[in-house]
Amino acid sequence: MASSAAAAHAHTYKQLKEDFVSNLTGGAVSEIAYVCAVAPVVSLLWSVLQARQSFFKPYTALGFVVDFLLNVGALLLSVTLYSAAPVLLSALLLAAASFVYAIPPNVSARRRKPKLPPTAQSKAGSGDLGPLSTKPFLTNYRGNMMVITCICILAVDFRLFPRRFAKVETWGTSLMDMGVGSFVFSAGIVASRPVLKDRADHRPTPLGPRLLKSFRHSLPLLAFGIVRLLSVKGLDYAEHVSEYGVHWNFFFTLGFLPPFVALFQSALKIIPSYAGLALLLGVFYQIVLESTPLKAFILAGPRTDLFAMNREGIFSFFGYLAIFLAGQDTGMYVLPRSLNPKSTSTAGVQRTTLVLTMAVWSAIWMALYFFTTDYTYGAGVSVSRRLANLPYVLWVVASNTTLVSVFCLVDTIFFPAFYNAHDAKAEKEAYETATSRILRSYNRNGLAVFLLANLLTGLVNMTVPTLDIGPLVTMGILLAYMAVLTVTAVGLDMYNISIKL
Known part of the structure; x- marks a missing residue:
């Protein structure tokens, strides 16, 4: 009896492995190209409109509509009506950008500034620049995400949404597989800010207070995880247990990250690099997967107890932790105002150095991904978001560092004034000029907007037979849904409300 059960278990695992080709929803390299294509091109068109024509300054009702059509509508088209032709959509956007760039710049609009009395000017211009800054390209990247x-x-x-963009079952890559990893990577970038502040003040926070603070950040996320669990089970909402398990969900993953990151911060005394810690954790987890029965247990083990029921969420956490640490490493050289505070080089040289540094790191992560997954020259390990294995970690990090690099390049070309600012007021004005109001609003209250999006998604699914309606009605619902989210986000920003969760 036991032998037959073991044989069945082994057969199931073997079948899962053989189903790699059928589950593969597009090569990782093409998916990276897709993710890195449309959003930066939209950013390029927006930047040309703003830098050449000052189209969004002042921010009028027409500016909001165009902002929405570009930064929301174009991305919506890219995953629906233009999902089979993202290159065509990018080409159309590039053509529009070229046309706008060819139009003579609106010099009068760019020179138009409110006149202030001398005393007001001196007060407005006051304010020293700190060691950290809020880079426009990071706001655009996080807002787009x-x-x-x-x-x-x-x-x-x-039905209008292609199945190849939905999360895969076990092996392979997709757009939504990239989404969950990108969310964690982006959170890692932001989490590097308090670390950099401690270093700038030369007052490192001890482990105890660091853990206590991390638990305070975790509690709201864990509470949302419990609410989501109860609502999903109570409403009998459709879910795939192979994604995170029977009870686990993404909010639990996000909630447990801060305490573990606080513990790993102590390991920097031994390995003084977040990237090194991320790679060490990812490689160790992959070795355990390959050299023990853990992989078979995660993919095909029986769900006999609470631990086994949630094995995907529990073990994939190690992969997401590695992604978070890699994001922190990116933040360590992206957030500082200067890569080398003691350098006397000009702002232009500093901008070029940042772009080149990001390009180098992007190439390093891509090379590591290639040698991990290539069957001819590398280890030949398949990507699995369900396992959050090493190839998945490297795929997410390589994709996001490349995307951030491209946003940085666009930002550097069109909005050098931000990097040349000599005081806080000038820098703030340059930052607002270089960032979309909509993307800035999504970035400011990202988690709150994400929670509202989850509530609206549940409401739509309970009231609309989503699989039975045509493309026209689908686009209408999606546009209305995104309009509600966008108006909410921009409204909160207009009233200077930041919801910290």
């Missing part, structure tokens, strides 16, 4: 995430969590329930 939030927009596409909100689009996909509802669009996936409609």
Whole structure:
């Protein structure tokens, strides 16, 4: 009896492995190209409109509509009506950008500034620049990520959304597989800010207070995880247990990250690099997967107890932790105002150095991904978001560092004034000029907007037969849904409200 059960277990695992080709929903390299294509091109068109024509300054009702059509509508088209032709959509956007760039710049609009009395000017110009800054390209990157995430969590329930973009079962890559990893990577970038502040003040926070603070950040996320669990089970909402398990969900993963990151911060005394810690953790986890029965247990083990029921969420946490640490490493050289505070080089040289540094790191992560997955020259390990294995970690990190690098390049070309600012007021004005109001709003209250998106997604699924409606109605629902989210986000920003969760 036991031998037959073991044989069945082994057969199931073997079948899962053989199903790699059928579960593969697009090569990782092409998926990276897709993720890195449309959003930066949209950013390029927006930047040309702003830098050449000052189209969004002042921010009028027409500016809001165009902002919405570009930074929300174009991304919505890229995963629905233009899902089979992202290159065509990018070409159309590039053509529009070229046309706008060819138009003579609106010099009068760029020179138009409110006149202030001398005393007001001196007060307004006061304010020293600190060691850290809020880079425009990071706001655009994080805002775009939030927009596409909100689009996909509802669009996936409609037939118009291609199945190849939905999360894969076990092996392979997809757009939504990239989304969950990108969310964690982006959170890692932001989490590097307090570390950099401690280093700038030369007052490192001891482990105890660091853990206590991390638990305070975790509690709201864990509470949302419990609420989501109860609502999903109570409403009998459709879910795939192979994604995180029977009870686990993404909020639990996010909630447990801060305490573990606080513990890993102590390991920097031994390995003084977040990237090194991320690679060490990812490689160790992959070795355990390959050299023990753990992989078979995660993919095909029986769900006999609470631990086994949630094995995907529990063990994939190690992969997401590695992604978070890699994001922190990126933040360590992206967030500082200067890569080398003691350098006397000009702002232009500093900008070029940052772009080159990001390009080098992007190439390093890509090379590591290639040698991990290539069957001819590398280890030949397949990507699995379900396992959050080493190839998945490297795929997410390589994709996101490349995307951030491209946003940085666009930012550097069109908005050098931000990097040349000599005081806090000038820098703030340059930052607002270089960032979309909509993307800035999504970035400011990202988690709150994400929670609202989840509530609206549940409401739509309970009231609309999403699989039975046509493309026209689908686009209408998705546009209305994104309009509600966008108006909410921009409204909170207009009233200077930041919801910290």
